[in-house]
Amino acid sequence: xxxxxxxxxxxxxxxxxAQVLSVLLLVLAIGTIILAVKKSSRNAAPxxxxxxxxxxxxxxxxxxxxxxxxxxxxxxxxPATPVAPAAPEPARPAxxxxxxxxxxxxxxxxxxxxxxxxxxxGTVNLTSMQGDADAQAACAELATVLAAxxxxxxxxxxxxxxxxxxGFHFMIKNAAAEPEHTKFIIHAFIEAGLxxxxxxxxxxxxxxxxxxxxxx
Numbered sequence: 001x002x003x004x005x006x007x008x009x010x011x012x013x014x015x016x017x018a019q020v021l022s023v024l025l026l027v028l029a030i031g032t033i034i035l036a037v038k039k040s041s042r043n044a045a046p047x048x049x050x051x052x053x054x055x056x057x058x059x060x061x062x063x064x065x066x067x068x069x070x071x072x073x074x075x076x077x078x079p080a081t082p083v084a085p086a087a088p089e090p091a092r093p094a095x096x097x098x099x100x101x102x103x104x105x106x107x108x109x110x111x112x113x114x115x116x117x118x119x120x121x122g123t124v125n126l127t128s129m130q131g132d133a134d135a136q137a138a139c140a141e142l143a144t145v146l147a148a149x150x151x152x153x154x155x156x157x158x159x160x161x162x163x164x165x166x167g168f169h170f171m172i173k174n175a176a177a178e179p180e181h182t183k184f185i186i187h188a189f190i191e192a193g194l195x196x197x198x199x200x201x202x203x204x205x206x207x208x209x210x211x212x213x214x215x216x
Contacts, residue, residue: 101167101194101216104141108192115188116149122181123152128213129165130158139213151185159212168196169212173204182209 102108126143128135136158143153170186172178189196196211204210 101135101138101214104138108194109141109145112188112192112194113145113149115191116146116151116185119184119188120181121150121152122179122185122209123154124185125154125156125208125210126213127156127159127210129215130160132215135213135215139211142211142213156210164197165212165214166216167214168194169199169210169214170196171199171201171204171210171212173200173202173206173208175200177206179207179209185209185211 124146126139128139139155143155146153168189170182170189172182186196186198201210
């Protein structure tokens with residue numbers, strides 16, 4: 001009887017251990033399956049799953065094309081400033097043969113004096129034809145009238161004969177640079193009725209005005 005109990009007890013103990021071992025094996029199997037399922041699930045998940053997802057950034061809008069600055073047209077050239085014309089001056093009489101020298105009458109003398117007094121003043125060099133006493137006397141009288149009108153006179157020695165030496169002759173060196181008072185005295189002689197000629201003489205100085213008393 002005791003043997004049977006011992007055998008039964010041993011069998012029970014063996015069965016209990018077997019049950020415990022079976023339970024352990026079952027738990028181990030279940031744990032292995034669970035681990036395998038988790039591992040397969042982890043492998044199947046997309047790479048980077050579980051990490052903090054970053055929303056994709058919107059692509060940067062294309063840069064706006066640089067605005068084309070229209071070329072600034074060159075400023076039109078300023079119109080040339082018109083040059084004011086010079087004040088009109090009395091025209092020089094054209095060179096021509098002098099009229100015969102009229103006598104210095106009181107009327108011509110007084111008219112010439114009044115005209116010369118009203119004009120800008122200057123210096124006049126006076127000469128006459130060599131060997132002509134009447135021409136020398138006329139130049140002396142002209143020197144008196146010029147001095148009375150406020151002009152300066154310089155008496156020069158007699159002048160040698162030259163073609164067309166009749167009448168009165170005004171001579172300068174350069175028409176482009178004539179003395180300032182030249183035109184005024186010439187017009188005074190013309191208005192007084194003496195009708196002088198105007199000539200160029202390269203032997204004179206640039207600033208020299210010469211009045212020649214020619215033959216009658």
